[in-house]
Amino acid sequence: MPELVMENIIKFSDFKSVLTLRQVSKDFLNFIDSLNDSTLPDSEFSRIDMIVNEDICLRYRDSNNIQNEFIYSQMDILRSFNGKITFLGSSSVIDVAIRDLELVLKFQKSNLRLLHFHLGPSFETFPVKLSNMFKKLNRKIKTENLSMKADSQSKIMPILPFVEPRTLERIDLLTLNDNMEIEINEIVKTEQWKNADKFNCDFNVSNFNIKDICHFSETLIQFLSVSAKEMDLLRKILIDSSKLSGIWLRLKNFNEHRELSNLWGPCFIGENSRLWYFRMKNSEEEIMEFELRRNSGNFTWRIKIIHIGGVPNGAAVHDYEEN
Amino acid sequence: MSSTEQGTSSAAPAEPTTAPESAAAPEVPESFYYVHGKDKVVHKVSAGALQHSALIHGMISNLGYTEEQAKANPFPFENIDGDILQMVVDWCNQHKGKPTPPEDTNLPKQKEKLFDLVLAVNYLEIKELLTYCCKQVAMMVKGKSPEEIREIWMIPTDAEDEAAEKEAKKRAGKEAAGETAAAAGDAK
Structure with missing residues (x-):
């Protein structure tokens, strides 16, 4: 032909x-x-998962929710796909897996719902090789949700910059290591961070500025501590926000109760929590609730918008003030 | 050239109709051209229908043939089977001056005919018909194994291909050796 x-x-x-x-x-x-x-042609996959453990698994799900799975075995040097086994001979298992992912991504033109990487301690060179493949692909991956489960910071940055920022709605950073901590200042500089609407991180971050999360409608982040001044800065920015859905700040320490009372006045004592209420800009009905809760030695700030009817009796609602 | 003319019922140039008083320009009579395939059967086709073929349209756009000249000089497409050219001509006539629909279900179901049509349409540069044909071939491939596709398209396996290549090289080597020996014999 x-x-x-x-x-x-x-x-x-x-x-x-x-x-x-x-x-x-x-x-x-x-x-x-x-x-x-x-x-x-556009493969129209809804999600792609790459799971790196003892073996490597590449999984993709099409728009009809049918899942296909490649397994790459390091021990047997083989690839299996829907029961069909290919022995890889002298080829590197990582190289074959990444080449297959490249092929899958070449066909993906519409937006993915989810792109997920699970990067365990095996195959140390995987993130760098992945990053090289993304560079070669020469176009950013369009996904609404990006989820990365890793055991170190060095496995996150090789991936994040290759996701199309204009498509990205949510970033999930999950840990495989209980003691994991990352410096987030590099991540907050990326276009992906600036454009995303939701951020969720289940491990400690450092080098973090409270202002960096103000553009998210939904955030879950954990770090060492926050000052009363920083909380007030957050309040001043969020009080004008029209899209806030919920913020959860998980802290190791919070020692500035007195400073906070000086800034916000006395709190309302709820069941296991302290609460403050602030009227939102241009709204009689919407109230921003700041809740500080102590759980097994840690502190959690929860910030959300509630209807005025949800404010408990006896709690003071602070009027909106221009910053 | 012994040929049978097959054409549309409106083969002769249309008589100019009397233009209504309000019309700006008089209607131009439609011109016709002639094409034939491997079977030499000549088809009379209007310039309007032939517009679908970028190749023929390019050929006729500056010719300015009279009816007699066009009849005397049919375009020969010796690489296209007669029945395939007939299909192409029919399609061009059916879709003359009309926007093409998103699907065409009247394409041949038989794979050999479809492949011949694809090649003809590609050669004649009929973009819309090529799209329909390629969609149909893509449908034919769907759900098939590599072996089944090889069978449908009559493609040898890589091993068969390599064996044939080796055989051809071997034969060429033998022939070359034979020629050298003959040349040496001649020289003696």
Whole structure:
């Protein structure tokens, strides 16, 4: 078939058919791999997971919720896909897995709902090789949600910059190591951080400025401590916000109760928590609630918007003040 | 050239109709051209229908043939089977001056015919028909194994390909050796 015809046939084929066509002959494989991404059909996957443990697993789910899974075994040097086993001989298991991910991403044009990486302690070189593949791919991955579960900071930064910031809505950073702590100042500089709407992190962060989370509608973050002044700064910024859904700050310490009372006045003592209420800008009905709770030695600040009817009897509601 | 003319019922140039008083320009009579395939059967096709083919449209756009000249000089497409050219001509006539629909269900179901049509349409540069044909081939491939696709498209496996290449090289080597020996014999 002439090249133009082949290009057209591939354009109208689905992802699975193109993968099959690649297996027809070396010529087909070389031809398909030489095509521009724009010629390839959209695989329309809803999520892609890459799980690196003792083995590597590449999983993708299509728009009909059908899941496909590649397993790459380091011990047996093989790849299995839907029961079909390929022995990889002298090839590197990491290289084959990353090449397959590259192929999957080449076909992904529509937005993913979720891109998830689980990067365990095995395969130390995986993040760097992944980063090199993203550079080679030369386009950012469009996903609404990015989730990264890792055991060190060095595995997060090789991935984050390669996600399309304009598409990204939520970033989840999860730990595989109870003592993990990262310096977040590099991450907050990225366009991905600035454009995301939700952020969730289940381990300690340092080098953190409270102002950096003000653009999120939803945040869960944990760090050492926060001062009363910083909490007041947060209040001043959020009181004008129209999109706040909820903020959770998990702290090791909070020692500035007196300073906070000086700034915000006395709190309302609730069940296991201290509460303050502030009227939102341009609203009689919406109230911002700051709740400080102590749980097994740690402190949690929860900030959310509630209806005026939810303010407990006897609690003072501070009027809106221009900053 | 022994040929059978097959054309549309409106083969002759249309007589100019009397223009209504309000009309700005008189209607131009439609011109016709002639094409034939491997079977030499000549098809009369209007310039309007031929516009679908970028190749033929490019050929005729500056010709300015009279009806007689066009009839005397049909475009030969010796690489296209007669029945395939007939299909192409019919499609061009059916879609003359009309926007093409998103799907075309009247394409041949038989794979050999479809592949021949694809090649003809690609050669004649009929973009819309090529799109329909390629969509149909893509449908044909869907759900098939590499082995089944090889069978449908009559593609040898890499091993068969390599064996054939080796055989061809071997044969060429033998022939070259034979020629050298013959040349040496001649020289003696």
